[in-house]
Amino acid sequence: MQSLDERCLRYLAEAVGCGSVRAAADKLNVNASAVSRQIVQMEGQLATPLIERHRRGVRATPAGSLLLDYYRRQASDREDILAKLTELKGLRRGHIDVVLGEGFVGDLMSGLLQGFWARHPDLTMTLDLAATNDVVRRVVEDEAHLGLVYNPPPEPRLRTHLAMPHPIRLLVRADHPLAAHPGPVRLADLAGHRLGTMHPAYGIRQIIAAAERAEGVRLDPVLITGSIGVLKQFVASGIGVTLLPAFCAAQEISAGSLVALPLADPGLDGVEAQIVTRLGRQLSPAAGTLLQHLARGMAGEARSGTRRSSSSR
Template sequence: MSATKRPLINAHRVDLTSLRILLAVAQTGSITQGAEQCHLALGAASTRMKELEQRLGVELLERHARGVRLTEAGQLVLDRARAIERELGRLQVELEDHQQGVTGHIRVIANVSSIATVLPNDLTAFLQSHPGIRIDLSEYTSREIQRMLADGQADIGVLAGPVTREDLESAAYYKDRLVIMLPRDAVPAHQKKMNIDQLLTQDLILSQEGGSISEWLADLARLKGQLLHVRVRAKGFDALSQLVAAGLGVTVLPEIVAKRFAKLLDLRILGLEGIQDQRLIAVSRRLGGSAQPAAQDLFAHLAGRLQG
């Protein structure tokens, strides 16, 4: 006997108001409070939730004495509803900008290294020659950037490490050099470098999982059959540097960033010995992605940096 097929969802019957109510209910854990947040009567909000479940053919909420919680299907719908809300917010901003003479938006996502070093000046130079363009810049890990570009969530990405997805194209953007930053008295004053084997024995202060430097060190440790001694993970180069200054361990940073914080916090910088310490930062986009000329111009502008 063949399995009963679920009827296809009619997307035209899923309205934005019901999705907004679902967002409010998920946030408050209560249909009553969700209705208040949306300025609706409880009965109207409850009816809309039941109708949404009927239209989608799944149960979205588990109702209990203390309120409601999302089912697995409800969480899937919630994630999509949040994405729709974000896109509508972007649309509103873009329409307002259009009325004020802005001719295009480019969504750029970049790793923290590029944002903390060369990318701001390069974007400034681009905007000076494209005054009608607005750029939305957000920070993500290099791993996240590849996925988001492939999903069409951004026009251009700046990331470290190889671009492994076949649905993305990339070009060299710039090169940076990685160095070790540590407390001033952690090693003898005459020492200028530290080899990778010695580094892997240190208490490390690293960025969040998925960061390119963290993954690079993890790959090196794996090749050598060792484990990383990660004492603290933190977000942001300033937090990493403050933790080093507190004596909790050592970290690895791009040289430009390390010099900035070493001067500010009186820390030492050592070169990496016995390993390639330069890495390539790439600019990437989805194959067949944004057709707007401004996004194509920005990609060419960043990709031409090494040649310029």
């Protein structure tokens, strides 16, 4: 079998990732003709097309997708080997890429990362916020070492390291009429109340849509957003109500400004927050250490929250 030129693979990856040969050339700081030439050369060597050109740019053929998977695995394996060599120096260097849903930010910044950096002050990190589907994509494509995601869709290439139950609740301001609602709230009870929800790309909204179908109701939100922060402000200002896991507003609930009410639909209870990696990926020592730290810390917080909920009933 012919050898695969790494530069050709990189040009192919950038062309598909950027969506066009010209955008890839700009990113690589080379001529567009050089990118096209390298891809054509590899197509000739392998006797199969690797990209399809369409009106909006290029996309990978099935053969191109196979090569891109190979290239990403090679890149992540090389990174992991170099990181393991760094491990011999006592985790004095290393970088970790994490992609997560916005709802996890409060948990991370409330002490988990503080404790991690106290033990490993020289490690660096990128934290990117993304919708559920994009968290999954970036993890399986090795753009991130770890993903923190709420209710991910079934994906055989994901490995779940920790799954914590986090049911969806109705969040209202403490003085809202629904705050005194007796018993679990049905989705039908939200009629007449101004509702804010996440975009459909988010796992939270997908779960709510399934509950709507199960109850035979249709919610008509007045606000649709990709920001949990916007939804919390929407509720805190008294404009309306929202549906979120309680951990997304833990500080506001603890302070008494917001109230989290249980919902009647059982489908809104059996959902989980997960820490995930790509199945089969060997994490770098830095990423593996962060994974263990987050799993221990978030599992401990979940147990503490369960005890507090039990003692308050």
